[in-house]
Each structure stands twice: as C-alpha cells, then as structure tokens.
Amino acid sequence: MKSEREFFENYLIKKNLRETPQRGMILDAFLKREEHITAEQLYDIVKKCDPSIGQATVYRVLRLIVESGLAREVDFSDGVMRYEHCYNHPHHDHLVCKGCGKTVEVVDSVIEELQKRVAESFGFELTDHEMYLYGNCADCRKKLQG
C-alpha cells in the first residue's frame, strides 16, 4: 500500500505533475478496492469522502493511475471500462460468466507462449494481448437446469 503511493508520487514528480488531495483520495479509494472498478463506482465511493469532487477528476486521475503503471484497463464488452490493479499483480486474462457477470482471473503459460509464437510466425513482435473467455459458471448452469 505504502509502496503504491510512493510509486504514484514518483510518477507525478517525474511528469512534473502536482500532488493534490483529490489525486490522493482517488488513488486511495482505488487501492482499497481489490476487484475491478468502473469510473462511476469509484466516483460514488470518493463522493462520500468529498461530495464536492467532480467526476471529470475521477476520469482524469484514473488515467494517470493507468499511465503510472498502477492500473490497467479491462473491457468486458459491455460498454463500460473497468480498471484493475497492476502493481504486484502479474498479467492475467479473464473468464467471464455470461449469466451473472462473475469474473475469474486466469493465466495459462502455455497459451501465453503459443500466442507469442503465433505472432512471430507472421513476422509480428507481440507486445500485448487481450483474451476474454465467455461462458456460464457452474452456479448459473445449475440454475438454468433446476
């Protein structure tokens, strides 16, 4: 927790940006939350501490957090961007239940390796990827049958 804050402060200094109470507050709220969060959800949380905060600021700070490397954007194709932790939180992909929206973080090193090889076989240097697995979780399947 401490180190994330320092990390962010270092980023601000490096970019000649200023430390402000809003930035601190938004960062804290983001760090406290372990799961994905949307800009709106974060706005709602932060408003409770400081009702005068503007949602544009939340969007702006969220972008800073991403640029600093503390967060990453996740897009489940439902029209809203979500943000998840990046710091000490290694890369992973997502398994999403189409029924209840539950998500599970997954990694498969073999898949990762194959992705790199596939890209290379077409002369590409892989820099990044997105993988979303959509399906129905055990609970939802049970409900549908029962």
Place this chain on the structure above:
Amino acid sequence: MKSEREFFENYLIKKNLRETPQRGMILDAFLKREEHITAEQLYDIVKKCDPSIGQATVYRVLRLIVESGLAREVDFSDGVMRYEHCYNHPHHDHLVCKGCGKTVEVVDSVIEELQKRVAESFGFELTDHEMYLYGNCADCRKKLQG
C-alpha cells in the same frame, strides 16, 4: 454469394421479417467487401447506390446480418465496431499491428483447446471467446529502425 443471400432470406422468413430493397442492398454491399467493415463505411458505400437510405437502417440491417449468422462483430478496441464474414469463414482470432493497423486472421487449435480446459477447470462451460494479439508487424519494425 448466392448461398449467402439464400441463407439471409431464410433467416428473414424464419423470423417473419420482410425482404426489402434496402436489406438486399446493404447485404450485397457487405458481402462484396471481403475485409472488416464499419457501419459508417457501409453506410457510405450504400449511399452511393441510394442516397435516400438512412444510417439507422444500416445499423439495423447489420444487426440482422449478425443475428442471421452471416457476420460477426470484431472489436479492435478503437471505439468502432467492425463486422466480418462468418459464412464459410471459420472462427479465427486477430493479430493487429499497433503501427499500421494491419490485421491478420489467426487460429491455433492448441490455444483453442487450452482455453476450453482453462474454463472447465473453473467450472465454466466455454461458449465463446475473444482473443486479440497486438504487436508490430515486420514492416513497421523495419521503418522504426531504418
């Protein structure tokens, strides 16, 4: 080409929908195009044949084409939905060059199998997936170095 039209007409009949010149025209324009296309691009093409066509109709027919199974949506995360052929065009994923935007269709049956297994290991039944590999193509890398 013939069979795609029949396929679409069958879909319309099955759903009690009507065959209209606009639907025919938009479908034709979509089928003629081999690569991905956006709603806006399709609108521009179709407008040349019939300037009175509305862009809402393009969006509507595009949705019908997807529902019929002739097209599938592709989202390269740039804020615009693209549509690609589905008919006699088996599932594949995409390799996208971050430099020039060039895309390559890729499939790797081992990855596909592993995706299914990963999902199952969390109790999910995989119905669908999205995978986008982002990188730099050989040409773009050469340009950057030269």
Place this chain on the structure above:
DNA sequence: GCCATATTGATAATGATAATCATTAGCAAC
C-alpha cells in the same frame, strides 16, 4: 508571501449506437 503554472469542478461536447415515431411498403386474404 508571490507567481507561474497545473488542477479543479461544472458544464458542454463528442461520437457511436439505439430508440422514437410518423409515414411508407410488403404481403396474405379476399
């Protein structure tokens, strides 16, 4: 404390797509 400059909050703008609604067109039964 002062000043240059970054930041804020409110609000309007944007851009893709969806909804609305009056008008028009397809088609089955007569």
Place this chain on the structure above:
DNA sequence: GTTGCTAATGATTATCATTATCAATATGGC
C-alpha cells in the same frame, strides 16, 4: 388489385460513457 395488418424506413432525437473547455482555485519553487 384492393384492403388491412403489421413490419420497415428515414429523420430525428436520445443515450451513455468519456473528453474537452474554461474560469476559478490551489500548488510548489523562489
């Protein structure tokens, strides 16, 4: 071929997440 029912169209407006604008304010080095 007319009628009548219903679906489809085009124009327009709405929506919704995210950005840009801009005047007012706060920050941090001097």
